[in-house]
Amino acid sequence: MADKIKNAKIVFVVGGPGSGKGTQCEKIVAKYGYTHLSSGDLLRAEVASGSERGKQLQAIMQKGELVPLDTVLDMIKDAMIAKADVSKGYLIDGYPREVKQGEEFEKKIGAPALLLYIDAKGETMVKRLMKRGETSGRADDNEETIKKRLDLYYKATEPVIAFYEQRGIVRKINSELPVDEVFAIVEKAIDELK
Ligand SMILES: Nc1ncnc2c1ncn2[C@H]1C[C@H](O)[C@@H](COP(=O)(O)OP(=O)(O)OP(=O)(O)O)O1
Ligand SMILES: Nc1ncnc2c1ncn2[C@H]1C[C@H](O)[C@@H](COP(=O)(O)O)O1
Numbered sequence: 001m002a003d004k005i006k007n008a009k010i011v012f013v014v015g016g017p018g019s020g021k022g023t024q025c026e027k028i029v030a031k032y033g034y035t036h037l038s039s040g041d042l043l044r045a046e047v048a049s050g051s052e053r054g055k056q057l058q059a060i061m062q063k064g065e066l067v068p069l070d071t072v073l074d075m076i077k078d079a080m081i082a083k084a085d086v087s088k089g090y091l092i093d094g095y096p097r098e099v100k101q102g103e104e105f106e107k108k109i110g111a112p113a114l115l116l117y118i119d120a121k122g123e124t125m126v127k128r129l130m131k132r133g134e135t136s137g138r139a140d141d142n143e144e145t146i147k148k149r150l151d152l153y154y155k156a157t158e159p160v161i162a163f164y165e166q167r168g169i170v171r172k173i174n175s176e177l178p179v180d181e182v183f184a185i186v187e188k189a190i191d192e193l194k
């Protein structure tokens with residue numbers, strides 16, 4: 001089964017909470033037809049299913065902590081295989097959250113061709129998440145959990161960017177700009193891949 005995705009085009013989309021990863025992925029899907037897989041969305045779907053595993057995940061996510069690596073990697077792999085016959089490429093949004101996640105992904109699935117680093121200032125991310133929290137219904141879009149998510153991002157996830165910079169596959173995207181201007185930079189990075 002895993003053979004089906006062995007040669008897939010893979011783009012990691014990494015950035016802080018609220019930096020705009022999901023927003024840009026939607027636009028990439030619309031223009032390029034890539035398959036968007038957000039690890040957070042996959043986890044929230046499991047929570048919404050009401051399963052026992054979902055209840056355990058919810059408790060972790062509500063605290064702004066990371067769920068176990070194997071859980072999230074298995075979910076991503078299954079979702080990739082399910083789309084293998086129709087996918088033009090995969091946007092892996094919100095993964096890797098730590099260097100170890102990247103290493104395990106490469107062992108079990110394959111290497112990314114590009115890492116889009118969606119970069120915004122801490123204060124911008126907090127502002128965007130507080131605003132999103134007014135309507136998102138996300139249990140982690142509140143002041144206390146946002147602070148924990150941000151701290152964890154700087155501590156665990158920023159090293160991921162340095163790790164892939166050594167390979168020359170990181171494109172830093174200024175996400176302080178309006179959405180369409182951010183996307184114009186994203187487009188250039190994706191077009192380089194073709
Ligand atoms: N460039 C932008 N300018 C203004 N607002 C933006 C921009 N990009 C995204 N937003 C808004 C849309 C959302 O309400 C909010 C967070 O964006 P979103 O794409 O959901 O972030 P994200 O996917 O990185 O967050 P998370 O990690 O929490 O899932 O900010
Ligand atoms: N890749 C991940 N590893 C561990 N935990 C994860 C991962 N992606 C999402 N999560 C958990 C922890 C996050 O705080 C929440 C929400 O993720 P988001 O990317 O902000 O939707 O889910």
Ligand SMILES: [Mg+2]
Binds near residue numbers: 021022038040
């Ligand atoms: Mg998101």
